[in-house]
Amino acid sequence: MKGRFIRVGxxxxxxxxxxxxxxxxxxxxLRVAQAxxxxxxxxxxxxxxxxxxERKTDPAAQRRQESTQGQKQPPRAPARQAQDQQRQRPSAQxxxxxxxxxxxxxxxxxxxxxxxxxxxxxxxxxxxxxxxxxxxxxxxTVREKQxxxxxxxxxxxxxxxxxxxxxxxxxxxxxxxxxxxxxxxxxxxxxxxxxxxxxxxxxxxxxxxxxxxxxxxxxxxxxxxxxxxxxxxxxxxxxxxxxxxxxxxxxxxxxxxxxxxxVERFRRFGGGDIRVExxxxxxxxxxQRPGYRVVTVTGANGRLIRRVRRYxxxxxxxxxxxxxxxxxxxxIDIAPPVIRIPRNRYIVEAAEAPPALLYETLAAPPVDxxxxxxxxxxxxxxQNLRERMRRxxxxxxxFDTGSWEVTPEEAARLEPIAKAMLRATERDPQEVFLIEGxxxxxxxxxxxxxxxxxxxxAAAIVLTERYNVPPENLTTxxxxxxxxxxxxxxxxxxxxxxxxxxxxPLLAGKGEAPNTSGGG
Numbered sequence: 237m238k239g240r241f242i243r244v245g246x247x248x249x250x251x252x253x254x255x256x257x258x259x260x261x262x263x264x265x266l267r268v269a270q271a272x273x274x275x276x277x278x279x280x281x282x283x284x285x286x287x288x289x290e291r292k293t294d295p296a297a298q299r300r301q302e303s304t305q306g307q308k309q310p311p312r313a314p315a316r317q318a319q320d321q322q323r324q325r326p327s328a329q330x331x332x333x334x335x336x337x338x339x340x341x342x343x344x345x346x347x348x349x350x351x352x353x354x355x356x357x358x359x360x361x362x363x364x365x366x367x368x369x370x371x372x373x374x375x376x377t378v379r380e381k382q383x384x385x386x387x388x389x390x391x392x393x394x395x396x397x398x399x400x401x402x403x404x405x406x407x408x409x410x411x412x413x414x415x416x417x418x419x420x421x422x423x424x425x426x427x428x429x430x431x432x433x434x435x436x437x438x439x440x441x442x443x444x445x446x447x448x449x450x451x452x453x454x455x456x457x458x459x460x461x462x463x464x465x466x467x468x469x470x471x472x473x474x475x476x477x478x479x480x481x482x483x484x485x486x487x488x489x490x491x492x493x494x495x496x497x498x499v500e501r502f503r504r505f506g507g508g509d510i511r512v513e514x515x516x517x518x519x520x521x522x523x524q525r526p527g528y529r530v531v532t533v534t535g536a537n538g539r540l541i542r543r544v545r546r547y548x549x550x551x552x553x554x555x556x557x558x559x560x561x562x563x564x565x566x567x568i569d570i571a572p573p574v575i576r577i578p579r580n581r582y583i584v585e586a587a588e589a590p591p592a593l594l595y596e597t598l599a600a601p602p603v604d605x606x607x608x609x610x611x612x613x614x615x616x617x618x619q620n621l622r623e624r625m626r627r628x629x630x631x632x633x634x635f636d637t638g639s640w641e642v643t644p645e646e647a648a649r650l651e652p653i654a655k656a657m658l659r660a661t662e663r664d665p666q667e668v669f670l671i672e673g674x675x676x677x678x679x680x681x682x683x684x685x686x687x688x689x690x691x692x693x694a695a696a697i698v699l700t701e702r703y704n705v706p707p708e709n710l711t712t713x714x715x716x717x718x719x720x721x722x723x724x725x726x727x728x729x730x731x732x733x734x735x736x737x738x739x740x741p742l743l744a745g746k747g748e749a750p751n752t753s754g755g756g
Contacts (some may be wrong), residue, residue, distance in 0.1 A: 267344070271337060449636070456638040460683060467682075478682060483689060484537065485682055491567065492681065493617055494689045494714050498532055498540040499523075501693055502707055523707075530708045540612060543708055545665070555666055555708055556743065558612040566613040572620045573604035584628045586653060594656040597626045598669065598738050609745030615670065616713045622670070627737040628653065629721065633695060635732040637678065640690035647698045653736060654703030660738070661709050670739045671696050673714040676731035677724070681716060689714025695734045711739075 467480045478485040484495045499521040503510055511522040518541065523530040525545075533542040543556040560566070575582055584597050602624040615621055632649035633642060642650075660667050673692030675684040692712035699705040722728045 267340075271333075271340070453636075453638060456636075460638060460687075463686065464683075480686065483686055485685060489567075491617075492685060492716075494685050494716075495537070495539055496689055496693065496712070497538050498534055498543075498711075501697060501712075502530070502532070504697055504701070525706070525708075532708075540711075545708060553666060556612050556668060556711065557609075560611060560613075566611065566617050568614055568618055568621070570618060570620045573602075573624045575603055577603060577626075582626050584626070586628050586630050586649075587632050589628070589652075591652050591655065594628060594652055595659055597628055598656045598660050598667075598736070599663070600626050600738070602741050606741055606745060610742050612711065612739075612743065615739050615742050619719070621742060622737065622739070625737045625739060625742065627735050630695070630734045630736065631730065633734060634729045635691055637676075637727060637732070638687065640673075640687055640694050642694050642698050647702055650695070650698055651703060654699050654705050657699065657705045657709070658703070661706060664740070665706075665709075666744075667709055667738065667740050668743060669710055670737055671710060671712045672735045672737070673712065674719060674721070674731060674733050674735070675717050676726075676728045677717045677720060678727050685714055685716035687714070688716045691732075692734055 463480050467478055469476065469478045471477070474488060476487040478487075482497050482500055486493050486495070499510070499512070499519075502521065502523045510524075513520050513522075517536040519534045521532045521534070523532070528548070529546045531542075531544050531546055532540065535541050540556065540558050542554070542558065545553045545555055547553075581593070581597075582603065584593060586594070589597075603626060604624045606624060610621060630650070630653065633646040635641070657667075657669060660669075671692045673688035673690070673695075675688045675691075677684075679687075689712065692714050696707070696710045696712050699710065700707045717731075720728075720731050721733065722730050724731075
């Protein structure tokens with residue numbers, strides 16, 4: 237390949253070299269002709285200007301003359317001789333000129349040779365540089381190709397590696413996805429199994445609860461049936477009296493009321509510290525409490541007459557005086573109160589009320605004026621009188637149908653009420669709170685009346701046994717289905733409830749309506 241490029245270069249440069257040499261020869265011949273013509277023009281002038289004496293003393297001429305004298309020449313005419321001499325004289329100059337021309341031609345040839353050499357050297361240099369550039373270009377081309385090949389190989393390797401990594405990632409992703417799906421399936425199976433177990437447990441629990449409820453309902457029904465079997469109904473004048481264990485139900489003049497044994501509740505937590513004695517038609521029950529004794533006096537029919545707190549120093553504090561007022565029965569005609577406070581403060585829902593509002597309700601004065609002291613039975617059996625005091629609906633305690641049991645969960649919800657009561661009795665030990673029991677409208681009226689009275693007593697027992705509210709500061713009364721919270725004849729749990737209200741101002745006859753001008 238290299239030799240071919242050199243031959244191509246020589247063939248290309250040869251016409252240029254020949255043309256350059258021809259031009260140089262033409263220039264040299266032209267200069268020689270110009271120099272000869274110049275010499276021909278200058279020779280006659282030089283001969284005319286040269287003095288004759290110089291021609292006589294010209295050493296060259298003398299030598300030519302001497303050289304010719306020794307030769308035998310035919311005799312010439314003087315004019316001929318003069319012309320010969322004249323022709324022989326300038327031959328030396330011509331020789332010098334020829335010598336000069338030879339030197340000039342030699343210099344020109346030398347110059348031309350040098351120029352040719354320089355041109356050849358330049359051409360060789362150009363060829364070398366061109367060849368070097370070509371070699372450099374070929375090397376660069378080769379390097380670029382090699383670099384491209386290497387780059388391509390690297391890219392191919394990178395692509396293969398990238399593809400391999402991508403494949404590995406995809407495989408790993410697929411494996412992870414498979415593991416996740418398997419794990420999800422296992423978790424789903426576990427959840428479904430757990431859900432099935434929970435569902436089964438719930439169903440079993442529901443079945444057990446249903447069985448317990450049915451058993452409890454059966455027990456409640458059995459107890460109600462027992463109470464029904466033990467009831468004895470009699471007529472006393474214009475009254476119908478129904479007696480059952482611990483309670484007496486009286487129907488008179490279209491009203492139905494219930495009375496219960498006031499001492500029975502104390503026996504649950506009095507233990508052996510209860511002493512009972514009869515004095516004529518009255519029964520005295522002495523219940524020992526920490527630091528004092530409670531004396532409860534009941535009549536022949538078990539109606540509460542009086543309850544006092546007796547201290548060791550002999551001082552007595554009357555808590556409840558239920559003796560009938562002269563000429564006044566227990567059923568009185570009294571106008572309903574005028575409510576001047578917001579309803580949510582007059583009837584407080586225990587589930588939503590803060591402790592401060594509970595205490596305020598159990599320490600508040602009447603909402604309307606109280607003209608005198610009233611007996612406990614007057615308060616129990618007259619709604620318009622009771623409604624002069626604010627009340628708390630214990631919606632945290634509701635009862636199953638036919639039941640008067642307070643569950644442990646419901647007993648725990650009585651704690652805010654118990655704290656408010658304890659705070660009020662600490663302020664005034666003579667405070668009395670009436671706990672009222674209610675039922676829904678389902679069932680027999682007599683059964684509901686008995687059931688509601690037992691519910692009120694059950695709530696009072698929990699307040700004393702669990703939270704130490706003094707039992708003498710509590711009294712209970714059942715009202716059956718007379719005062720429904722939700723006006724419906726259906727089974728409604730919100731109607732199976734108890735309420736609490738302070739009745740101390742009604743017992744003492746000390747209470748004036750607070751100044752609530754401008755109130756809602």
